[in-house]
Amino acid sequence: MACGSRLRRTRFAPSPTGLLHLGHAHAALAAAARADPGEFLLRIEDIDAARCRPEFEAAIYEDLAWLGLDWQRPVMRQSERRAAYDSALNYLISLNLCYPCRCSRGDIRAALAAPQEGVPLAGPDGLVYPGTCRGRAMRSAGPQDAIRLDMERALTFLRGTALAFSETGSLHTGVHKLDEERLVTHVGDVILFRPTIGTSYHLAVVVDDAAQGITEVTRGEDLFEATQIHVVLQKLLQLQTPSYYHHTLIRDDAGKRLAKRDDARALRRFREDGETPADIRMRIGL
Ligand code: GLU
Numbered sequence: 001m002a003c004g005s006r007l008r009r010t011r012f013a014p015s016p017t018g019l020l021h022l023g024h025a026h027a028a029l030a031a032a033a034r035a036d037p038g039e040f041l042l043r044i045e046d047i048d049a050a051r052c053r054p055e056f057e058a059a060i061y062e063d064l065a066w067l068g069l070d071w072q073r074p075v076m077r078q079s080e081r082r083a084a085y086d087s088a089l090n091y092l093i094s095l096n097l098c099y100p101c102r103c104s105r106g107d108i109r110a111a112l113a114a115p116q117e118g119v120p121l122a123g124p125d126g127l128v129y130p131g132t133c134r135g136r137a138m139r140s141a142g143p144q145d146a147i148r149l150d151m152e153r154a155l156t157f158l159r160g161t162a163l164a165f166s167e168t169g170s171l172h173t174g175v176h177k178l179d180e181e182r183l184v185t186h187v188g189d190v191i192l193f194r195p196t197i198g199t200s201y202h203l204a205v206v207v208d209d210a211a212q213g214i215t216e217v218t219r220g221e222d223l224f225e226a227t228q229i230h231v232v233l234q235k236l237l238q239l240q241t242p243s244y245y246h247h248t249l250i251r252d253d254a255g256k257r258l259a260k261r262d263d264a265r266a267l268r269r270f271r272e273d274g275e276t277p278a279d280i281r282m283r284i285g286l
Pocket residue numbers: 013014015045205218219220223
């Protein structure tokens with residue numbers, strides 16, 4: 001087992017922005033199975049208050065219990081973790097690795113459309129930020145500004161530190177050493193703080209996986225590319241890097257990955273149609 005004699009701790013970290021579907025069942029069941037023997041934790045990723053709904057959170061507990069899963073209480077909820085995210089962000093700011101940014105998506109698209117920029121690159125967070133605000137000092141930050149990590153400066157700060165993670169999922173099994181040049185060109189200056197949510201997915205997930213003592217992160221293949229960002233943040237914040245297991249995504253009949261809006265694939269629709277948890281396991285090939 002990847003973590004020596006430590007007990008394995010895995011987690012399922014859904015966002016209550018819709019009903020759980022077959023893909024979530026896959027993630028939750030895989031995480032719970034990989035924690036046996038060990039501990040399976042649940043984390044409600046509800047930082048985006050505008051999109052999260054209490055009824056979806058209630059439905060998550062109900063659907064997971066119906067699947068036969070049990071998890072540790074109390075459940076961590078990201079909406080209650082603001083102080084931890086602030087302190088991680090302030091630490092990164094104190095290292096002089098951050099800058100404020102007020103570019104909208106439209107500004108970024110327009111900057112990238114300039115002829116000297118070549119073909120815009122898409123990274124794990126969409127278009128790679130062209131660095132328009134990179135020269136700004138943190139003291140110029142306004143209440144509407146996002147805060148970005150200066151990736152090149154962060155990697156310079158980490159020079160000499162081994163940057164790698166181990167993956168046990170079948171699609172990318174092995175140890176992945178981060179490609180620093182590619183991190184700068186193909187990932188770039190990721191957002192650590194959005195004023196609308198008070199943190200960012202990347203910062204919150206890294207802080208919380210460490211706070212929950214997660215030894216193996218189990219999640220969908222769509223987040224594989226984001227893992228390199230998480231490793232950089234773990235090293236900067238001096239947190240352990242867990243091992244990773246990215247599972248294949250469940251796709252619809254047309255080969256498209258399932259989204260929360262695919263209500264037809266919601267677990268409770270199958271349940272209402274008389275299917276059992278065993279049928280769900282069969283459907284996702286477990
Ligand atoms: N909250 C994310 C989702 O629902 C999962 C993030 C993760 O597992 O790291 O897709």
